[in-house]
Amino acid sequence: MKELVPAVLGVLVRRGADFAAAEDAVQDALVEALRVWPGDPPRDPKAWLITVAWRRFVDATRADAARRRREELADREPPPGPARERDDTLRLYFLCAHPSLTPSSAVALTLRAVGGLTTRQIAAAYLVPEATMAQRISRAKRTVSGVHLDRPGDVATVLRVLYLVFNEGYSGDVDLSAEAIRLTRQLASAIDxxxxxxxxxxxxxxxxxxxxxxxxxxxxxxxxxxxxxxxxxxxxxxxxxxxxxxxxxxxxxxxxxxxxxxxxxxxxxxxxxxDWVQILEWYDELAALTDSPIVRLNRAVAVGEADGPRAGLAALAALDDTLPRYRAVAAHLHERAGEPAVAARLYAEAAARSLDLAERDHLTRQAARLNARPT
Structure with missing residues (x-):
C-alpha cells in the first residue's frame, strides 16, 4: 500500500489540491483502506485510494468559507473505473526537493510524502522528538503548498536529497539506506x-x-x-x-x-x-565534475596508493588542513611512508576532531596501535 502513496498524492496535487490538505486526505484514505480492504479488497487499489482521498479532500474543502471554489472542486471528481495511467510520482519528488526547502526539511518531506513513513518513524530515524519532526514537516508542507511546477524540476536536487537519506543509514525501526534505495528505484522507473x-x-x-x-x-x-x-x-x-x-x-x-x-x-x-590506477583516473573525472575539496581529499588517498605515499602527501599538501578527515588521511599516508610517530599523533588529532563515535573509536585504536609499537 505504501508504494501507492506518491502516485495518489501526486494526482490530488495535480488536480489543484493544496499539498498539506492533499497529504492529510491521503493519510485518511490509507486508514480507511486498512479498515475496508481485508474484507473487501478493491480490484484497482490505486483508483480506490484516489477516489477516497479526493472525497476526503472535497469534504474538508466544503468546511471552508469559499463555497464557489468548493463546488468547482467537487465537480472534478472522476467517474468510477480504473485510474487513468499517468505517473505523478516524478512531480512529487521535485516538489519535495524544492530549492526553497532546507536539506533537512526536504529529506523529511520526501520520507513523509513519497516514502509514506509516519512522522514517528522519521523522528525515530533522526533521533529527534516526534513533535519536533512534526513541526519540521508542517513547515515544509506550508512552504511548498503554493508552489506550481510549471517548469522541469532539478534532478540534481532530488538526487542530493535521496543521497542524504541513504547516508543516514539505519536508526530506530526504519532502515533509511534501504528506504533510499527503494525510492531511487521508484524514481528510476519514472524518469530515464x-x-x-x-x-x-x-x-x-x-x-x-x-x-x-x-x-x-x-x-x-x-x-x-x-x-x-x-x-x-x-x-x-x-x-x-x-x-x-x-x-x-x-x-x-x-x-x-x-x-x-x-x-x-x-x-x-x-x-x-x-586497481588504484583506474580509481585515480575516475577521481580525476570526479574532481573535474565537482571541484569538491572532499573529492580531492579522497583523490589524495588514491594518489598515495597508485603512485606512493609521498605523492599522496604532496597532493594532500595542496588542500585545506581544516577539511573533515584531513588528519586521518595524513596519518594513513605518513604510516605508509614509514613514519609511525607522526602517524600516531595525526590519528589522535583526527580522533579528537571526529563527531562520529565509531570513527573516533577507530582512530583512537589506530593511534594506540602505533604508539604500542617498539621504537
Whole structure:
C-alpha cells in the first residue's frame, strides 16, 4: 500500500489540491483502506485510494468559507473505473526537493510524502522528538503548498536529497539506506536519466558491503580489512549492470563517477588487487565534475596508493588542513611512508576532531596501535 502513496498524492496535487490538505486526505484514505480492504479488497487499489482521498479532500474543502471554489472542486471528481495511467510520482519528488526547502526539511518531506513513513518513524530515524519532526514537516508542507511546477524540476536536487537519506543509514525501526534505495528505484522507473541510474548503482554497490562494515562489537572495519566473503555479490552485480548501462549513454555525472569507483573496489577479490590506477583516473573525472575539496581529499588517498605515499602527501599538501578527515588521511599516508610517530599523533588529532563515535573509536585504536609499537 505504501508504494501507492506518491502516485495518489501526486494526482490530488495535480488536480489543484493544496499539498498539506492533499497529504492529510491521503493519510485518511490509507486508514480507511486498512479498515475496508481485508474484507473487501478493491480490484484497482490505486483508483480506490484516489477516489477516497479526493472525497476526503472535497469534504474538508466544503468546511471552508469559499463555497464557489468548493463546488468547482467537487465537480472534478472522476467517474468510477480504473485510474487513468499517468505517473505523478516524478512531480512529487521535485516538489519535495524544492530549492526553497532546507536539506533537512526536504529529506523529511520526501520520507513523509513519497516514502509514506509516519512522522514517528522519521523522528525515530533522526533521533529527534516526534513533535519536533512534526513541526519540521508542517513547515515544509506550508512552504511548498503554493508552489506550481510549471517548469522541469532539478534532478540534481532530488538526487542530493535521496543521497542524504541513504547516508543516514539505519536508526530506530526504519532502515533509511534501504528506504533510499527503494525510492531511487521508484524514481528510476519514472524518469530515464543516467544520473538517476548512477545514484542507484552507487547505493547498491555501497549497500552490498554493509554487513562487513562493522565488527562484532560495532567497531568500524575499514574497507581494506573487510571480509569480502560477506559482501552481497548479487547486489554488486546489479549495481555494476545498472552502472554500465548508464555509462554507455556517454553523459557522465558525479554519481556515475562515484559508482565507477565503488565498482572497482567491489571488483577486487582482496584489497591488494584493487586497481588504484583506474580509481585515480575516475577521481580525476570526479574532481573535474565537482571541484569538491572532499573529492580531492579522497583523490589524495588514491594518489598515495597508485603512485606512493609521498605523492599522496604532496597532493594532500595542496588542500585545506581544516577539511573533515584531513588528519586521518595524513596519518594513513605518513604510516605508509614509514613514519609511525607522526602517524600516531595525526590519528589522535583526527580522533579528537571526529563527531562520529565509531570513527573516533577507530582512530583512537589506530593511534594506540602505533604508539604500542617498539621504537
Amino acid at each position: 536519466h543516467p544520473e538517476v541510474a548512477g545514484l542507484l548503482a552507487l547505493m547498491l554497490l555501497h549497500h552490498a558491503r554493509r554487513a562487513s562494515r562493522t565488527g562484532p562489537r560495532g567497531e568500524l572495519v575499514p574497507l581494506a580489512e573487510q571480509d569480502r566473503g560477506r559482501w552481497d555479490t548479487a547486489m554488486i552485480a546489479e549495481g555494476v549492470a545498472i552502472l554500465q548501462a548508464a555509462l554507455a549513454r556517454d553523459r557522465l555525472g558525479e554519481f556515475q563517477a562515484q559508482a565507477a569507483i565503488a565498482a572497482l573496489h567491489a571488483d577486487a577479490r582482496v584489497a591488494a588487487e584493487t
